[in-house]
């Protein structure tokens with residue numbers, strides 16, 4: 715890893731911290747979107763039934779029956795989110811932020827930061843959160859927690875029981891689906907998005923560090939747009955776990971540190987050194 719001292723200075727001197735976390739972070743927390751080996755070991759029956767070999771492909775299945783969809787989703791949500799225990803890295807991240815103001819913008823959808831004890835009003839899940847449910851009608855009828863539904867689905871046995879468990883929208887009666895952009899009527903969490911924008915506005919003239927963790931090619935929205943945003947405000951700085959310095963924008967070279975390592979090593983260094 716390179717630039718560790720510079721990264722340390724930028725993070726230590728910041729009044730506010732904005733964490734930008736991509737799917738590489740989800741992978742470190744156990745949810746590897748495209749990984750096949752662990753998926754095949756965990757869900758041999760799903761592999762056999764649908765011929766899918768990763769979480770990403772499982773989510774891409776267009777099943778016609780709502781009970782079957784929920785049965786599949788529930789297995790995944792149970793394993794990767796309800797049974798999830800936060801890693802040492804997320805605990806260290808909390809320690810690193812300390813009493814400072816923070817916000818987290820992430821493409822991970824597994825509810826990891828919330829479970830690790832970060833304030834849910836300080837998190838924007840840009841690609842949704844599969845522990846929440848949205849209406850499938852194409853009209854935004856709000857979000858609800860899915861954990862009760864998931865827990866019932868994973869233990870239900872009979873077909874009739876499964877049919878009965880399909881959650882319905884309280885407003886219009888249509889089935890609910892997981893809150894993810896799986897089709898063309900995904901509604902991003904607009905309240906969280908507004909809170910994030912207000913947070914950015916409120917910190918325009920403050921010493922603010924953006925901490926990029928686990929951003930890879932599956933979440934390009936979290937890369938260049940964020941660097942351009944940092945470039946606009948001279949008080950802001952950027953620390954990237956995953957990229958080498960020379961790949962960062964020329965305009966932010968002086969106030970950025972590309973560490974070219976991984977999230978766990980970077981956070982561990984920042985907390986312990």
Ligand SMILES: [Zn+2]
Nearest residue numbers: 849855883886
């Ligand atoms: Zn509805």
